[in-house]
Amino acid sequence: MSRFWSPVVHQLTPYVPGEQPKVNRLIKLNTNENPYGPSPRVLEAIRAAASDDLRLYPDPGCTSLREAIARHHQMNPAQVFVGNSSDEVLGIVFQALLKQPQPLLMPDISYGFYPVYCGLFGIEHRKVPLDEELAIRVEDYRQPCGAVILANPNAPTGHLLSLSAIRTLLEDHPDQPVVIDEAYIDFGGESAVTLVNEYPNLLVVHTLSKSRSLAGLRVGYAIGQTGLVEGLERVKNSFNAYPLDRxxxxxxxASFEDDEYFRQTCAAVIRSRETLREGLQDLGFEVLPSAANFVFARHPARDAAGLAAGLRSEGIIVRHFRQPRIEQYLRISIGTDEECGSLLTALAGLLRA
Amino acid sequence: MSRFWSPVVHQLTPYVPGEQPKVNRLIKLNTNENPYGPSPRVLEAIRAAASDDLRLYPDPGCTSLREAIARHHQMNPAQVFVGNSSDEVLGIVFQALLKQPQPLLMPDISYGFYPVYCGLFGIEHRKVPLDEELAIRVEDYRQPCGAVILANPNAPTGHLLSLSAIRTLLEDHPDQPVVIDEAYIDFGGESAVTLVNEYPNLLVVHTLSKSRSLAGLRVGYAIGQTGLVEGLERVKNSFNAYPLDRxxxxxxxASFEDDEYFRQTCAAVIRSRETLREGLQDLGFEVLPSAANFVFARHPARDAAGLAAGLRSEGIIVRHFRQPRIEQYLRISIGTDEECGSLLTALAGLLRA
Incomplete structure (x- = not known):
């Protein structure tokens, strides 16, 4: 606390990210990182860029990267906005598009950062409850609002909306920006990027942290029609003109230039997810259908917080949210098959105890 | 333009950074980059970090870096805030400390990003004119206000305030945050970081872009008492929890672990500055005293915009601001001695023409 703070700071409830333990040798299944490293071509490109040219500012327009992203999605580079992680991109999106005279709609259970941005930027919002299966029902968003944001697949549930549901949402809100946060889309969903040219109100947000194994590099992007991207650029250039380092x-x-590696690692994660799901079901867990690189599971007879603590004492970290409706669930990131095997063994032991 | 923008976006006037030309072979003296590359230890550390660990999130607390900065300044790591460039740090400072019920004071001629942040965050501000020598006079800041920000040395003038003047400013405003932006301090000034433990209202902002030759890496920091740093952390964790990549x-x-290289390159830039200043004076330029890695100069008989265009056509870029009071000045970054020599030769030619 300090008497020198701006008034808004006193009211903030900052986001609390999943633990990043400093001890190695833990099995870390708590922050949805990819169990595989990035493409070897990424590492080569970084080593080549570690040169005296670091004395020079980077390209503020991020031209090469925007071109590579545009090629991947078969879009135009002017429809691509890039930033220092999808968190920064979202922060800019909240300022540039989601602060409207009417309240913003978002799921009651979703990425925990959304209401935090609202606190920082003074954005009125209304939470729309998930249905009884913890799924987003787009019909529930048919109400007056200034804008909509949701994650697809949703976090921490893993639940996927179909493209036709997204289309319904877009058509229900022709005059409002609709933001689809697709952090996990590459693990089994169909991206709404293919709808961008049809819907001027659609913005799709992606990250390189999950499916491209680059959580440590902090790169995210958004795709929308050029007017939306121009709004994001205006806010970015009023805050930090060069957020991406060389x-x-x-x-x-380089990551976008190695499509084969990307497809292979995504496929491996999906295979491991299905094996893990079966293993958890064999132990009596209820596992929500997931299209992400994590599963959301509960055991009918065991307290989730107790299980998380038990796993932790065996060197395995998973994520547990002390939050109404989901406090009996564990969110478990997909590790290597070996890591998933260790998790199942540890859980079997805890359930026997 | 888009009808989906948040209302504030329509009123923004984003910052326009100096040109980053895509052609090589230009002599680039327009954005105050260091003519020398970073320490070889920096490049080694980056190459070592280009590993599979990039799949993992970075340390959100940036502990090792904050410890290294604290050691350099003989402060406590809890007094250090780090961010993705000093631009991002300043953006957070404007939100966390400078948005007060009373207006913010800043020099009328200074870093052009300050009023841009005010536009984005809705901060009322009042500009305090530089004196006739284009110097900041701290006495002129004796007026009711909510906070103060200034750059020392100031940009684009290079003018340096003494520590005792900073002390006066701090004592004139015991109830207001006072932010000193020391982007250029290592080129001849005395840092106000030594005053932090005495003044709870003082925050000092630094960058690694200039004196540490790392404009391409995007790292900046702020030092203040822990209450101020805590306010910055709250805003940061409400916007982007991991702004610094691995x-x-x-x-x-690593840059803070090679003090000798840092001192040598700063000393070399200072020597080149003094040589360039003399060379410009020999050509008839008036050169303001500079404690930065640039000089601010005008020729009594030649139009600055014309000189800048003439240099450009000879492959040399300097910065010219179309702004009242300084439109007849050129801001020239200090290059290598060879680059400064080419500049002087080109200017001599233009003056003869």
């Missing part, structure tokens, strides 16, 4: 630009661009 | 953390930390 190394992040080089590494991220 | 490579930036590794490289920046």
């Amino acid at each position: 190394l992040a630009l080089a590494g991220a661009t | 490579l930036a953390l590794a490289g920046a930390t």
